[in-house]
Amino acid sequence: MIRTTILGATGYVGAELLRLIAAHGNIEVAHLCGDSESGKPLSAVFPHLALAYPNRDVVRWDSAMLADSDLVLAALPHGASQRLAPEILASGIRFVDLGADFRLDTPRDYAQWYGEAHAAPDLLDTFVYGIPELNRSAIAGAQAVAAAGCFPTAAILALAPLVRAGLIDPASIVVDAASGVTGAGKAPKPETHFDTVDENFAAYGLLTHRHTAEMDMVLGGPVLFTPHLAPMNRGILATCYATACGDGDPLAILADAYADEPFVHVSDTPPSTKWVMGSNAAHVTARRCERTGRILAIAAIDNLGKGAAGQMIQCANIMFGLDENAGLSTIGVWP
Amino acid sequence: MIRTTILGATGYVGAELLRLIAAHGNIEVAHLCGDSESGKPLSAVFPHLALAYPNRDVVRWDSAMLADSDLVLAALPHGASQRLAPEILASGIRFVDLGADFRLDTPRDYAQWYGEAHAAPDLLDTFVYGIPELNRSAIAGAQAVAAAGCFPTAAILALAPLVRAGLIDPASIVVDAASGVTGAGKAPKPETHFDTVDENFAAYGLLTHRHTAEMDMVLGGPVLFTPHLAPMNRGILATCYATACGDGDPLAILADAYADEPFVHVSDTPPSTKWVMGSNAAHVTARRCERTGRILAIAAIDNLGKGAAGQMIQCANIMFGLDENAGLSTIGVWP
Amino acid sequence: MIRTTILGATGYVGAELLRLIAAHGNIEVAHLCGDSESGKPLSAVFPHLALAYPNRDVVRWDSAMLADSDLVLAALPHGASQRLAPEILASGIRFVDLGADFRLDTPRDYAQWYGEAHAAPDLLDTFVYGIPELNRSAIAGAQAVAAAGCFPTAAILALAPLVRAGLIDPASIVVDAASGVTGAGKAPKPETHFDTVDENFAAYGLLTHRHTAEMDMVLGGPVLFTPHLAPMNRGILATCYATACGDGDPLAILADAYADEPFVHVSDTPPSTKWVMGSNAAHVTARRCERTGRILAIAAIDNLGKGAAGQMIQCANIMFGLDENAGLSTIGVWP
Amino acid sequence: MIRTTILGATGYVGAELLRLIAAHGNIEVAHLCGDSESGKPLSAVFPHLALAYPNRDVVRWDSAMLADSDLVLAALPHGASQRLAPEILASGIRFVDLGADFRLDTPRDYAQWYGEAHAAPDLLDTFVYGIPELNRSAIAGAQAVAAAGCFPTAAILALAPLVRAGLIDPASIVVDAASGVTGAGKAPKPETHFDTVDENFAAYGLLTHRHTAEMDMVLGGPVLFTPHLAPMNRGILATCYATACGDGDPLAILADAYADEPFVHVSDTPPSTKWVMGSNAAHVTARRCERTGRILAIAAIDNLGKGAAGQMIQCANIMFGLDENAGLSTIGVWP
Incomplete structure (x- = not known):
């Protein structure tokens, strides 16, 4: 089992990641991080996850968690992951980031559209832009993927x-x-x-x-x-x-x-x-x-699917050489 | 009071016309025509109008109604009003039509987009295209207005x-x-x-x-x-x-x-x-x-407002020299 | 024209009161009070009212406003109007309050359900419970009405x-x-x-x-x-x-x-x-x-209608001997 | 693999059954029956199933299908399954019916509430009322289950x-x-x-x-x-x-x-x-x-889940001795 730590687990994308991982045979949750609600039972934050994730608590991120994780999935406000990325990447584990921080090619583009200097410009090249239909082979070989915006x-x-x-x-x-x-x-x-x-x-x-x-x-x-x-x-x-x-x-x-x-x-x-x-x-x-x-x-x-959590899981599946469909569905909940 | 006959009174635009006319000091309803539901009490078709229009029935259109009407407001499927227009116009009363029949300048345009020959091409010039902000003075002098599409x-x-x-x-x-x-x-x-x-x-x-x-x-x-x-x-x-x-x-x-x-x-x-x-x-x-x-x-x-019933009433107000705001509101029902 | 001051004008009930008053021939707005947004143009708070109320600003309540008002309409959180009521009532003008403060018969009931002592228990008898279908004649003779909850x-x-x-x-x-x-x-x-x-x-x-x-x-x-x-x-x-x-x-x-x-x-x-x-x-x-x-x-x-702003206007109409329907409609905006 | 024939496959419950079965490791679809849309590709009826069920057609029910089916799942209007049940049950395969036909204990109750005589009263006893939390062991031993109403x-x-x-x-x-x-x-x-x-x-x-x-x-x-x-x-x-x-x-x-x-x-x-x-x-x-x-x-x-398709699959899982959770999720698609 691939053990993943989720950053931003108490947001909408976090909830969707948890739903998908519950049906994924090869990925399990190591740590659920959500600073603003840390300490709460997950079932209090997300009652719809109560049966699937009993007795889990939301915790505060700590880089010691990298030691027993194979993968970090991050869904944080832009600006946050550029501060966390150096340590995550240095640990050697894989990282799929949904933030905007590492999507653009150059620090100049980032500065122009996001109105602030990039805090980790040297890492921009490490990240592959995460749309598998565009970059499947690059994703397969990457340590870090910046999943595309919705x-x-x-x-x-x-x-x-x-x-x-x-x-x-x-x-x-x-x-x-x-x-x-x-x-x-x-x-x-x-x-x-x-x-x-x-x-x-x-x-x-x-x-x-x-x-x-x-x-x-x-x-x-x-x-x-x-x-x-x-x-x-x-x-x-x-x-x-x-x-x-x-x-x-x-x-x-x-x-x-x-x-x-x-x-x-x-x-x-x-x-x-x-x-x-x-x-x-x-x-x-x-x-x-x-x-x-x-x-x-x-x-x-x-x-929240192909535009966020689904695409993150699809990228992770490719990075780890798993079945690309694992944990994912092509079928909408209709009607 | 200006007496109006409504064609298509049991559709959504008909319902909206009835709502607006109930608050209009100068227009009253002469006849409510709706062929598919004729014979029914209006309150059975539209319970929301029950208190405002007690004891009214939906009736079948009959051109004898022109005799005691000053105005016809029509909200019918396209194709219907080109068959009714000759008689309505010949009666000399005013006509505001929401159908597509008389909006376009030429029979050729009508045939191209609506896929059928126009049944009353000679009347196209009689109708003014009904957007007051574009054609207010022409509307003021017109017998017939083709209210614009939404x-x-x-x-x-x-x-x-x-x-x-x-x-x-x-x-x-x-x-x-x-x-x-x-x-x-x-x-x-x-x-x-x-x-x-x-x-x-x-x-x-x-x-x-x-x-x-x-x-x-x-x-x-x-x-x-x-x-x-x-x-x-x-x-x-x-x-x-x-x-x-x-x-x-x-x-x-x-x-x-x-x-x-x-x-x-x-x-x-x-x-x-x-x-x-x-x-x-x-x-x-x-x-x-x-x-x-x-x-x-x-x-x-x-x-249904500026895109249909509201614009029809605005045009009618202009045609009859009434206060252009009569029966109309600028305020949305928010939230 | 009856001049009314609205307290809580920037809430949902305030917006609905403003919509109804715009179509009311006998009531006009003296002052629009909304402490949290005072100083803003009304059109910035409520763009849907921009055409009907151009150049109006939201202001902070000041009891000097009572001097040029005939009526106060209040839609405030519970607890607020029991502090304002003594001064409003002393001024002799009429008051329709939507707050819960003066609806119940006894201070004991208020304390039991609202968890706090009533600040103006002597005024409870001054207010008539505002449902016209129940208390029309009492409303007609009242200086103050506590409009019922929704x-x-x-x-x-x-x-x-x-x-x-x-x-x-x-x-x-x-x-x-x-x-x-x-x-x-x-x-x-x-x-x-x-x-x-x-x-x-x-x-x-x-x-x-x-x-x-x-x-x-x-x-x-x-x-x-x-x-x-x-x-x-x-x-x-x-x-x-x-x-x-x-x-x-x-x-x-x-x-x-x-x-x-x-x-x-x-x-x-x-x-x-x-x-x-x-x-x-x-x-x-x-x-x-x-x-x-x-x-x-x-x-x-x-x-927001019969459960709030509409009932307030209906009560005010009765209190001032106006047509009970003034400014009010029986017709829902359907569909 | 358990092969199932679905009756009423083109309705909402049919669509939900197809969604659940696509993620179920032990059940596969033998035949998709939907009389009113038979002959159409499933992807034309339900575009959301196009990727998961390519090249499948909706067909007309034929009892010969029982020969290569292990299970019938029926979601038909009430009255329909009492006419089909004798042949299905005679074939010896298992049957989960969502219709109302076999839920009630007695033909008299059926006649009273559904206004018509029951066409197969002798089979009422064959069906177990399908709420696993109530009747799990009876369901486990049953050939036929009448899944409860929503x-x-x-x-x-x-x-x-x-x-x-x-x-x-x-x-x-x-x-x-x-x-x-x-x-x-x-x-x-x-x-x-x-x-x-x-x-x-x-x-x-x-x-x-x-x-x-x-x-x-x-x-x-x-x-x-x-x-x-x-x-x-x-x-x-x-x-x-x-x-x-x-x-x-x-x-x-x-x-x-x-x-x-x-x-x-x-x-x-x-x-x-x-x-x-x-x-x-x-x-x-x-x-x-x-x-x-x-x-x-x-x-x-x-x-459509616990109130219909989910409960049907849960009952089928129990009837076949499968993992009761197979193909089912406890997690809502939130938000």
Whole structure:
């Protein structure tokens, strides 16, 4: 059994990691770290985990935990893991980080989008950008993976094969996406109060959302990205537009690119976020608009699944040479 | 009192018209027509109207009703009103139609987007396209108004002043919009079953939605329009993108265009559909993206309010020289 | 025009009062008080009110405001109004309070359920319990009204005529009710975070909810009351059970009791909270269960309408001799 | 591998069975029967199953399928399985039926509540009522199990140990429950249209819901049962009231009764339906109301999990001597 320590275990991604690991035959939980709720029984923080994880407590992170861990899974606010990474990596164990800290290629990009100098710039090269459909072999050989952001995962799965095939002009990309509210985290805020969000649809982070940086890095760009908040718990739909450059069939290009992928479903039918809810699947489609000379490509994922915890487990499975599907499902909890 | 006959009174727009008219000091209901439920008490079809409209029955349309009506308000499936319009117009009374039949300029456009020849092409010129912020004086002098579609109303309010000012290239417009489920009507369908839609976000009508025709007609174009279904009852948010042509300030242009409009609120804050829920208000914003050279403009309306029944009443108020605000509110039922 | 000062103007009930007053021909807003957000433009706190209340600021309460006010409407946390009431009442103007402070008959009941001594016990007799269907004539002659709680309003409308008719045993009453999330107020909390509440149904306040005290006071009792939180913004449904004492027809008793009431709809059809959403209406039904010898009675209201702001305005209308319907609607915003 | 044929595979319970079986190591799907959609690819009916069940078609039921099946799982409208049962049972294979046909003890009870004579009354004794926590050993030895209804499962889990312990008077039981909309099935109806149900809470089936019969059978009774529809996809919360007979501690009785149960969590915290969403878990609580001399007991389940497909798989696991947890999870998909 691979023993994993989870940092940020009391957040939404932490809860999802614990759900997935409970059904994973090869990974077990060594330590559950969550500083703000350390000392509490896990069942008090997450009653839905009470039967599966009886008698477990949330603890405070201590680097001594590295000694009996094979893997660290971190879901922390950005800025936190760049302070922890040197020690984790030095211990020689593997690390899958969901934070934004090690996703971008250069300290300059990090500083530009996150508004602060990077605290561990030398480690940026150690991390592989964690989308298996893009970087599977690099992930297999990596000690550290920076799992991609939720919006970029969706947009990149929809667009990267089209960029690679030269079918679209990267400088023309518009990504218009909607996310469920779990994307905003567990801390109560006026913006995520039920009565603010329920029966509401609105855009936010106009022109400045930080996930734009990952899209630019992978797709070229500059990408214009507009996130929206939809009144639902989970799910991201990225509806993407770009000027067509050639006359290939975008759907055929996607189907070809993902023919052997266990978690990507390509179809002519417009995808629904609900079809992937609770799963690690991505559903994608694309078509050409002859009237306007543009390509329309759409991807649906669960922001906590393929957009977070699922992708982390998928990366860990690859890093340890396990069955890539272990602990993961392609089936959404529908309806 | 202006006596109005409502066609399609048992649909969602019919219900909203009845709600608005109950608070309107100058319009009263002459006849409530709804063929599929004729003979039923209104309180059996719409229990929420029971106290306000006691002892009213739904009846079958009969053109003899024109004799004691001053106004017809029609919310029927497209195709229906082109068969009724000749007789209504010949009677000399005023007509506000929400159907798509008389919105487009030419029979050719209608045939192209609606897939059938127009049955009353000679009457197309009689109808004014019903967005008061665009055509107030023409509406004031008209016998017949074709109230705009819900998505076009939102997109046009966000973009028309920018096109008029030459700030954006009409051929570059992308309209990405989300609608509440009432936009799909009252008849039960698999696509609008609660369990299909709740906790789901998906695009539909890819590249072919008929409302594109109205956007092209008013904005130039060709517009690429993608509608989405959001898990909420009411509301449309249109997020619009276009290439910038000059260096004007898009927000200032909107503020200037709508300075005297009673129902349009211009703000730098991204609008929320919930702020306009149940009202006739439109909230709009816009800003320039220097990174990509594009303009982003967003509008929020209630699809049953400013996108349907509210706009119909606003048009009727103008046609009869009433206070334009009569029976209408700018205040959403929030939260 | 009656000039009103609103205390707690930046909460949900405050927002609803402002919406209702905007459509009220005889009441206007003198001062908008909200201590925590004083100094802000109202449009920044409530963008949905921007068009209706331009250029208004939220201010800090000052008793000098009583000089140019005819009415105070207060929607404050319990405990606050018992400190303000002496000065308001001494000024001679009218006062409608939504707080719990002056609803109960005795200081002892207040202390028992609210866990603290009452700060102004001598004023308890000055306040009439504010449910017009129960106490219309007393309200008409009162200087001060304590508008009823949301759950009690629903339960009492369903049950009071049955108790009065001797049809049910007060000691056998069970009230099982569900509320929309606005009932929990505007301050963000873990319990009202969208992701906690959405797609969830749960009971809370088991056996100890303070609104039980009002039910006991009016209905007899002791009442067993269980509130639940439903994943919706607004609405209360109270499903009430009691042992039948005689063989009267409960529906006929309700129909008779409310025959002349403008805001109560009695029907054999089980009521839906959505039918009254945004209105001041109450829909009630009742029937006898022969198998178990019990009476089942159900009421639906909007917790912010008939359960709060609507009832406050209805009381104020009665106190000032205005049309009882002024500013109020019986029509829910449906769907 | 145990080969199962699924009847009603294209309904909600069918979809959930397919999701659970995909993660079950010992059961595989022999035939997917769904008469109304036979001939279609499963991926067209259920896109969320496309990756997990590629190249499967929905077929029409044919009793020849019994030859290569070890198990039939049926989720059909009531009335259907009493016509199929004779042939299935005669074939000697095992049968888990979710229909209401074989749940009740006597043909008279069936006729009374379902309004028609039973077509296979001789087989009633062959079926064990399928709640493992009640009847585990009988299920282990049975050829046929009639899995319990969703509402009865919740109410019985909350109350049966209290009845057994003599703590409550069966004739005093009131069950007030709320269900997610999937309980009403997949066929589109006005009552399950998104716009009817969303933001709504209402009771239905007043005094006459057929699930009452199961509660009476197991708990004694007569039970007064009121179901409500809550605006969510899944989940049942049963809030139960009964007169206390002795002075035992109801929570301790539940904790004792379920101490070794893998899927029942007993806690003093009021349960949330969301904690069990997508799982086979039941969360229960209970407490005594000294003021009224009543016991309050509450249970939360997923109507498609422990209330349907999960319970069916749990019963099948027991019948075949498999690990009772195979294919099942205790962890809800939260949030």
